[in-house]
Structures are given as structure tokens and as C-alpha cells.
Amino acid sequence: MSSVEEIERLLTDALAPTELDVVDVSASCGSAFDVSIVSAKFTGVGRLQRHRMVHEALGDVMSRVHAMKIDAKAP
Amino acid sequence: MSTARAAMVCAPVRARGGVRARARGAVRRVTTRAMGPELRESVDAFVRENKVVLFMKGTKAAPRCGFSNTCVQILQNMNVPFADVDILANEDLRQGMKEYSSWPTFPQLYIGGEFFGGCDITVEAFKDGSLKEELERAMME
Numbered sequence: 001m002s003s004v005e006e007i008e009r010l011l012t013d014a015l016a017p018t019e020l021d022v023v024d025v026s027a028s029c030g031s032a033f034d035v036s037i038v039s040a041k042f043t044g045v046g047r048l049q050r051h052r053m054v055h056e057a058l059g060d061v062m063s064r065v066h067a068m069k070i071d072a073k074a075p
Numbered sequence: 076m077s078t079a080r081a082a083m084v085c086a087p088v089r090a091r092g093g094v095r096a097r098a099r100g101a102v103r104r105v106t107t108r109a110m111g112p113e114l115r116e117s118v119d120a121f122v123r124e125n126k127v128v129l130f131m132k133g134t135k136a137a138p139r140c141g142f143s144n145t146c147v148q149i150l151q152n153m154n155v156p157f158a159d160v161d162i163l164a165n166e167d168l169r170q171g172m173k174e175y176s177s178w179p180t181f182p183q184l185y186i187g188g189e190f191f192g193g194c195d196i197t198v199e200a201f202k203d204g205s206l207k208e209e210l211e212r213a214m215m216e
Contacts, residue, residue: 047192047196047199047200048190048191048192048196051192051193051195051196052177052178055178055179062179062180063179067142067180068180069194069195070195071195071199
């Protein structure tokens with residue numbers, strides 16, 4: 001299982017977001033999250049690749065959780 | 076659905092390793108269970124022969140995950156013919172497709188032989204009209 005804090009830390013370290021909102025949508029079970037992230041690192045990066053950057057930043061978390069809804073945008 | 080699909084689902088996976096990078100710019104994670112060359116070739120052929128393919132949990136008639144169901148609803152709403160592949164029916168395919176697409180989750184939508192995205196991207200593209208454009212382009216080819 002994962003936590004909001006762990007996901008926030010991983011994304012903050014890798015992507016230096018200017019806006020970040022991580023919500024556990026599994027009744028705090030740590031198995032499903034909604035992530036909304038804005039980072040300058042997404043500037044000029046396509047939709048698919050933005051999501052891949054988030055997956056990469058999250059590493060093993062992606063295989064531990066059941067669901068990860070991602071909204072990744074440039075400022 | 077078709078012989079191609081049956082062939083893909085039944086393709087044996089004996090080989091290990093020797094996986095080449097496919098997706099451009101993708102970060103490839105090394106797993107202990109590499110997609111075998113036969114299965115890879117089956118998937119190559121299947122996404123080439125079918126203009127729209129949804130690798131999903133369950134079938135379009137009976138989706139077994141809300142995210143897969145969302146994509147089925149969108150494609151049906153757009154009146155686009157598409158092939159569905161139930162990755163829950165084949166564990167090698169399920170693990171292999173994560174690697175093939177460089178994408179860790181399902182559903183995975185392929186349009187015109189190219190990986191288009193997962194559920195969030197499909198929903199976003201449906202809303203902003205880019206999914207329609209992409210589908211129309213693929214259908215004309």
C-alpha cells in the first residue's frame with residue numbers, strides 16, 4: 001500500500017511541481033489515488049510523455065496500487 | 076472475435092529476455108518476465124490489422140473494471156468499431172503489454188497501430204476532440 005505523503009514526496013523530488021494535489025480515493029486504504037500536478041518540466045511535453053514522467057517518478061508505487069488517475073499539466 | 080485475436084491470446088511465451096525497446100522516449104523497466112518474441116509479434120500484427128484495439132480488463136460486453144468500462148463507453152459512443160482484448164484471460168499478455176506499451180496500467184488504447192493512452196488520456200482526448208481527430212485519421216488510412 002502507498003500513502004499520500006509517499007506519492008507527494010516522489011513527485012516533488014522528481015518533478016518540482018508548482019501545484020500538486022494527491023487524494024486517496026480508496027477510503028484511505030492506500031490503493032487508489034487521484035493525482036493532479038502542474039510542473040514546468042511538462043512544458044512542451046506531449047500528453048503521453050507527461051503521464052510517463054509521472055509513472056517513472058512513482059516507480060514501484062504504480063505496481064502496488066490498484067488505480068492512479070493522473071492529470072498532468074504545464075503551468 | 077477473430078483468428079488473429081485467438082492466435083495472440085494463445086501464443087506461447089517461452090523465451091525470456093532479449094527484449095528490445097519499442098516505444099520512443101519511453102523508460103523501460105526491466106522485469107523478470109520479458110515478453111517473448113512470438114507474443115510480441117502477435118501483438119504487432121494484431122494492432123496493425125485492427126485500427127482500434129482496447130486492451131482491457133474483461134470484454135466490451137462485460138468490462139471488469141470501471142476504467143476499462145469508461146473507455147468502452149467512449150468508443151461505443153463514438154460509433155467506432157474496435158477490437159477488445161481481455162488481458163485478464165492471459166497473464167503473459169497482461170504482464171507483456173505493460174512492457175510493450177511502456178505503460179503500467181489497463182486499459183490501453185491503440186489507434187492505427189500506435190499506443191494512444193490509458194483511461195485518463197482517452198477521457199481527456201474525448202473531451203477536447205483530439206480522440207475524434209485521431210480516430211478519423213486512422214479510419215481514413
